[in-house]
Amino acid sequence: MSQIHREQLKVMAERAILVEVVLPGDYVDASEPLGELRALAETAGATVVGELMQKRRKPRGRTYLGKGKVAELAALAKMTDATLAIFDNDLSPAQIRALEQAVECKIIDRSELILDIFANRATTHMARIQVEIAQLEYTYPRLRAMWDHLGQIVGGAPVGIGTRGPGEQQIEIDRRLVQRRLKQLRTELAQMQQRKTREVAQRNLDHYTVGLVGYTNAGKSTLFNRATAGGAFAHAKLFATLSTRVERWELGGGNHVMLSDTVGFIRELPHHLVASFKSTLEETVHAQLLIILVDALDPNAEMQLETVMQTLDEIGATYQRRVIVLNKIDVVADSDDVLVWLNRHPDALPISAATGQGLDELAEVVLDHMLGGVREVVVAAALNDSNTIDFLEKRTEVLERDYPDGKAALKVRLGRRHVDLLLARGAKITINGMQPLEAIAECWPETDDPASGGDEERPPPHERFCAEEEESE
Numbered sequence: 001m002s003q004i005h006r007e008q009l010k011v012m013a014e015r016a017i018l019v020e021v022v023l024p025g026d027y028v029d030a031s032e033p034l035g036e037l038r039a040l041a042e043t044a045g046a047t048v049v050g051e052l053m054q055k056r057r058k059p060r061g062r063t064y065l066g067k068g069k070v071a072e073l074a075a076l077a078k079m080t081d082a083t084l085a086i087f088d089n090d091l092s093p094a095q096i097r098a099l100e101q102a103v104e105c106k107i108i109d110r111s112e113l114i115l116d117i118f119a120n121r122a123t124t125h126m127a128r129i130q131v132e133i134a135q136l137e138y139t140y141p142r143l144r145a146m147w148d149h150l151g152q153i154v155g156g157a158p159v160g161i162g163t164r165g166p167g168e169q170q171i172e173i174d175r176r177l178v179q180r181r182l183k184q185l186r187t188e189l190a191q192m193q194q195r196k197t198r199e200v201a202q203r204n205l206d207h208y209t210v211g212l213v214g215y216t217n218a219g220k221s222t223l224f225n226r227a228t229a230g231g232a233f234a235h236a237k238l239f240a241t242l243s244t245r246v247e248r249w250e251l252g253g254g255n256h257v258m259l260s261d262t263v264g265f266i267r268e269l270p271h272h273l274v275a276s277f278k279s280t281l282e283e284t285v286h287a288q289l290l291i292i293l294v295d296a297l298d299p300n301a302e303m304q305l306e307t308v309m310q311t312l313d314e315i316g317a318t319y320q321r322r323v324i325v326l327n328k329i330d331v332v333a334d335s336d337d338v339l340v341w342l343n344r345h346p347d348a349l350p351i352s353a354a355t356g357q358g359l360d361e362l363a364e365v366v367l368d369h370m371l372g373g374v375r376e377v378v379v380a381a382a383l384n385d386s387n388t389i390d391f392l393e394k395r396t397e398v399l400e401r402d403y404p405d406g407k408a409a410l411k412v413r414l415g416r417r418h419v420d421l422l423l424a425r426g427a428k429i430t431i432n433g434m435q436p437l438e439a440i441a442e443c444w445p446e447t448d449d450p451a452s453g454g455d456e457e458r459p460p461p462h463e464r465f466c467a468e469e470e471e472s473e
């Protein structure tokens with residue numbers, strides 16, 4: 001029975017029961033305990049027809065679920081005509097087999113479900129290779145009896161139904177085929193990875209790069225499309241994006257950054273998947289600034305932010321500055337929740353990628369990071385120093401112009417990096433009447449965090465949020 005069921009792991013259009021064993025210390029969404037698993041199941045194409053939860057101090061070795069609950073699950077499956085039970089927990093191959101025998105329906109775990117979604121969504125060559133590697137590593141050991149599936153894996157090699165040998169012997173052959181396929185895929189991926197690494201390094205030399213990251217469905221692609229020329233696929237389902245796109249984001253005043261949109265994160269992302277998606281995440285890992293987008297509509301925003309932070313640490317994106325942005329504030333029914341959230345994260349910026357609300361402020365923050373802290377200062381240069389005056393006019397925001405004693409004195413919004421560029425061009429200037437080095441020490445002290453903004457203090461979160469809310473109405 002179990003072998004027949006596991007020949008096909010696709011979740012499409014099946015009637016499914018969701019199962020979760022809650023262990024001490026497990027994360028549970030109080031308002032909708034199986035909400036995320038349900039969203040994943042529906043994204044994969046299943047119809048959820050039942051739910052079952054059990055609290056245990058530890059999983060039962062053979063079946064994970066307790067004995068009584070296994071019987072309950074079997075009865076529920078019969079009653080609802082379910083063909084599939086999806087566990088929120090990761091199960092061992094032996095547990096899956098034991099459960100399938102007892103429940104008499106296909107059992108898959110959360111990692112397999114996520115892999116299935118990825119497999120369906122992978123459209124680029126690189127994403128397909130990455131998914132296949134992860135599937136061979138994670139799913140294959142669970143599919144010893146799946147000769148058909150293996151036939152697909154090895155690209156139609158003669159291991160289909162008609163050619164299978166007696167039991168163990170066949171398994172040995174299959175293992176070798178799988179190993180060979182894995183080796184081939186890893187080589188191909190490594191080559192692509194090298195190319196990507198070169199591309200990313202070059203891009204970082206040519207431009208300031210900003211990575212857009214966040215939990216799946218946070219609205220990354222929507223923000224990406226709004227900020228840039230767009231072209232990213234945005235969708236209400238989970239894992240709409242599986243590859244990385246990079247586009248130019250014009251920030252005004254002749255400044256731009258390269259913004260990347262990438263695959264979303266999720267709690268307990270199967271680690272094989274993280275490993276094989278490393279090259280997709282490369283743009284993010286090496287971006288100079290990270291925008292972390294959080295979904296204000298999701299009651300689990302806090303857990304999602306934590307997951308994103310952890311995943312970033314795991315993939316080595318630890319050295320860049322991180323800007324936290326709270327998205328979807330256009331539809332937050334209960335703004336008190338948002339205020340509580342913003343009070344806990346006072347630096348977070350509330351925006352709506354859908355309406356564009358707050359985007360100018362976000363651009364400003366990014367610009368501030370890029371330029372290394374923007375300050376309102378007066379830069380004076382000789383009137384005939386057209387290079388410097390041109391630079392200031394084109395690359396900075398000029399607030400006032402004055403021409404005392406044959407000089408140009410421009411009140412501008414100047415970044416630390418602007419000063420470096422001016423000095424590199426040999427500009428003879430004073431800043432607020434001081435020599436450049438003295439002015440740098442005064443206006444941009446080493447310990448200063450560019451993110452904390454320059455001369456103007458930002459209003460506290462509740463004021464920012466309310467002000468923007470009123471404006472948008």
Ligand SMILES: Nc1nc2c(ncn2[C@@H]2O[C@H](COP(=O)(O)OP(=O)(O)OP(=O)(O)O)[C@@H](O)[C@H]2O)c(=O)[nH]1
Binds near residue numbers: 215222235262
């Ligand atoms: N109301 C509202 N909906 C939004 C906003 N931003 C995004 N959405 C919606 O949220 C859903 C997910 O948006 P995406 O941009 O695809 O999210 P993502 O973070 O790219 O998701 P993945 O690629 O799956 O990781 C879509 O249905 C969007 O229309 C927003 O500011 N307000």
Ligand SMILES: [Mg+2]
Binds near residue numbers: 241
């Ligand atoms: Mg996306």
